[in-house]
Amino acid sequence: xxxxxxxTEKILAAHSGLPEVEPGQLINCKLDIVxxxxxxxxxxxxxxxxxxxxxxxxxxxxxxxxxxxxPNKDIKSAEQAKMVRDFAHAQxxxxxxxxxxxxxxxxxxxxxGVVGPGDVIIGADSHTCTYGALGAFxxxxxxxxxxxxxxxGEAWFKVPASIKFNLTGRLAPWVGxxxxxxxxxxxxxxxxxxxxxxxxxxxxxxxxxxxxxxTICNMAIEAGxxxxxxxxxxxxxxxxxxxxxxxxxxxxxxxxxxxxxxxEIDASAIVPTVAFPHLPSNTRPAADSRDIWVxxxxxxxxxxxxxxxxxxxASVLKGRKVHEGVRLIVIPATQEIYRQAMxxxxxxxFLDANAAVSTPTCGPCLGGHMGILAAGxxxxxxxxxxxxxxxGDPTSEVYLGSPAIAAATAVxxxxxxxxxxx
Amino acid sequence: xxxxxxxxxxxxxxDTDVIIPARYLNTxxxxxxxxxxMEDLDAEFVDNVRPGDILVADENFGCxxxxxxxxxxxxxxxxxxIIAKSFARIFYRNAINTGLPIMxxxxxxxxxxxxDKVIVDADTGTITNETTGAVFxxxxxxxxxxxxxxxxxxxxxxxxxxx
Numbered sequence: 001x002x003x004x005x006x007x008t009e010k011i012l013a014a015h016s017g018l019p020e021v022e023p024g025q026l027i028n029c030k031l032d033i034v035x036x037x038x039x040x041x042x043x044x045x046x047x048x049x050x051x052x053x054x055x056x057x058x059x060x061x062x063x064x065x066x067x068x069x070x071p072n073k074d075i076k077s078a079e080q081a082k083m084v085r086d087f088a089h090a091q092x093x094x095x096x097x098x099x100x101x102x103x104x105x106x107x108x109x110x111x112x113g114v115v116g117p118g119d120v121i122i123g124a125d126s127h128t129c130t131y132g133a134l135g136a137f138x139x140x141x142x143x144x145x146x147x148x149x150x151x152x153g154e155a156w157f158k159v160p161a162s163i164k165f166n167l168t169g170r171l172a173p174w175v176g177x178x179x180x181x182x183x184x185x186x187x188x189x190x191x192x193x194x195x196x197x198x199x200x201x202x203x204x205x206x207x208x209x210x211x212x213x214x215t216i217c218n219m220a221i222e223a224g225x226x227x228x229x230x231x232x233x234x235x236x237x238x239x240x241x242x243x244x245x246x247x248x249x250x251x252x253x254x255x256x257x258x259x260x261x262x263x264e265i266d267a268s269a270i271v272p273t274v275a276f277p278h279l280p281s282n283t284r285p286a287a288d289s290r291d292i293w294v295x296x297x298x299x300x301x302x303x304x305x306x307x308x309x310x311x312x313x314a315s316v317l318k319g320r321k322v323h324e325g326v327r328l329i330v331i332p333a334t335q336e337i338y339r340q341a342m343x344x345x346x347x348x349x350f351l352d353a354n355a356a357v358s359t360p361t362c363g364p365c366l367g368g369h370m371g372i373l374a375a376g377x378x379x380x381x382x383x384x385x386x387x388x389x390x391x392g393d394p395t396s397e398v399y400l401g402s403p404a405i406a407a408a409t410a411v412x413x414x415x416x417x418x419x420x421x422x
Numbered sequence: 423x424x425x426x427x428x429x430x431x432x433x434x435x436x437d438t439d440v441i442i443p444a445r446y447l448n449t450x451x452x453x454x455x456x457x458x459x460m461e462d463l464d465a466e467f468v469d470n471v472r473p474g475d476i477l478v479a480d481e482n483f484g485c486x487x488x489x490x491x492x493x494x495x496x497x498x499x500x501x502x503x504i505i506a507k508s509f510a511r512i513f514y515r516n517a518i519n520t521g522l523p524i525m526x527x528x529x530x531x532x533x534x535x536x537x538d539k540v541i542v543d544a545d546t547g548t549i550t551n552e553t554t555g556a557v558f559x560x561x562x563x564x565x566x567x568x569x570x571x572x573x574x575x576x577x578x579x580x581x582x583x584x585x
Contacts (some may be wrong), residue, residue, distance in 0.1 A: 026564065026566045039447045039489065039491075040488060040489065040490065042450050043450045043490050043491075043494075046450070047577050050577050050581075051577055051580055051581060051584075052581060052584070053584075068447070069447075069448060073448070074448060076448035076449050077448040080448060080449075080450075123488075124488055124490075125487075125488050126486065126487050126488040126512055128488075140488040140512050141488060141512060141515060141516075142488050142489075142490035142493075142512060142515060142516035142519060142520075143488075143490040143516075144490060144516065144519035144520060144575070144576050144577060145515060145516075145519060145576065147577065148519075148576050148577065148580055151580065152580060156566070158564075190435055190482060190485055191435070191481055191482035191485065191508065191510070194482065194508060194510070194511065195511050221486075221512075224482060224485065224510060224511065226511055279435060366439075366444040366447075366487070367439075367443065367444040367445060368444055368445075368447070372445075385437075385439065385486060385487075387437045387439040387440060387486060388437075388439065388440050388462050388463065389439060389440065389443050389462040390439050390444075394443075394461075394462040
């Protein structure tokens with residue numbers, strides 16, 4: 001009989017060949033997927049070469065997605081993308097996604113069935129924690145960790161303690177996954193979950209679709225979390241059906257397990273929430289933020305660029321025009337989402353509203369390209385970070401919120417709720 | 423390993439975007455990254471920092487992105503060691519993996535001002551503020567991590583294990 005374990009501990013134990021693990025323990029884990037992108041993979045590839053193994057541990061277990069600066073914005077970024085492309089071809093990497101098949105990595109890998117329940121995934125991108133929404137242990141690492149993972153198929157971890165967030169109650173109108181996670185980050189702070197796994201449970205979470213769940217787990221890193229995780233249920237099973245290419249393994253936290261901390265949250269009291277500059281934890285109700293006028297609105301990213309996000313934005317924008325003082329950029333996160341949005345007529349709504357629709361890219365979220373801010377400009381974005389200079393000039397500002405608030409803000413010109421539009 | 427240098431003191435939640443802004447991530451060349459280190463937080467940092475100098479910060483240093491460009495740029499700018507109250511998790515790994523010494527020492531952070539002369543003995547974990555005479559002790563690394571650092575980073579450690 002092993003000690004009671006959390007879902008995270010069970011996944012890590014299974015992947016390290018141990019009957020049980022406990023928080024603080026240093027373990028070596030087998031990896032199911034190693035991910036890197038066009039910013040982080042070039043360093044991984046250089047470090048991989050230093051290790052001295054000719055081949056990656058398994059070309060079917062590595063994913064390389066050139067999504068940050070692509071289509072390439074300049075010669076240097078083109079050189080980086082080329083390095084990734086050449087490596088992928090030389091190594092026979094199965095999950096390499098060229099422009100035209102490419103998408104924002106954390107929307108793309110779940111969609112393409114590359115990641116799924118019970119996996120251990122490392123990605124050289126901090127938002128790798130997104131896949132916890134599928135019941136996986138997924139965590140962001142740096143390029144050298146990814147290089148080591150590509151060479152050995154293993155990574156070392158300190159088993160994280162788990163914090164449980166139990167959410168009950170029905171969500172108010174226009175409140176979704178983004179508001180939930182911003183509420184939680186506002187509550188515990190940007191280092192509130194430092195080194196720990198954030199486990200989300202309760203009837204509110206169970207009632208959410210997979211997209212909202214991904215939004216929540218995506219931003220676990222913004223609370224300092226090592227990972228976010230939501231146990232598999234019928235919503236997860238329906239999503240991975242016909243998608244996930246490997247057999248899925250379901251793990252559940254034991255009922256008598258002890259958490260480092262448990263937060264009971266009345267989700268019915270969560271309101272549409274905005275993070276003010278310059279930290280995701282600097283949250284306020286959107287209703288109290290109407291005096292913030294903005295120059296640009298971005299709807300997209302690994303946090304909120306999925307089809308459901310675009311549908312919500314379109315429902316607010318339908319029959320309306322973007323405010324004359326605002327530039328609205330809409331970025332479907334993958335080619336599949338792009339096609340779906342097009343077929344559903346969402347592009348007509350966006351174009352009629354005078355929005356620009358972009359090919360999938362992480363570009364503006366990290367101030368890469370496609371929507372860089374000038375000095376003193378303000379953006380409202382459905383992205384995940386609002387640090388100083390995040391989207392451009394260091395004197396610019398980024399406000400974070402949901403697609404619903406973003407769309408309403410684009411129309412009003414200042415932070416607004418959909419119901420404000422009349 | 424001993425490091426001696428001037429302390430450059432910063433606050434809490436110093437994020438990777440201000441350590442190395444995304445506009446410079448279209449290269450991984452350390453010399454190039456070093457030129458822009460801390461640019462969006464302190465435009466004069468690169469001009470002020472001298473080889474061997476020491477970064478000192480409050481909680482959650484290196485929060486945000488997984489970009490290894492952050493510790494690479496700090497190292498390339500000449501910093502020998504970072505002392506903070508706590509580090510963001512990915513930055514912590516990246517620093518160790520790239521061979522940039524870091525130490526968690528809340529008391530030392532509280533006892534060091536900007537511009538103080540500081541001596542760090544990484545082997546004993548002793549941090550001496552030469553300007554004030556105060557001596558502090560840092561959390562030692564777990565043996566597993568010490569092993570990675572002593573071998574010269576993660577890649578070297580893997581190479582040595584492969585024999």
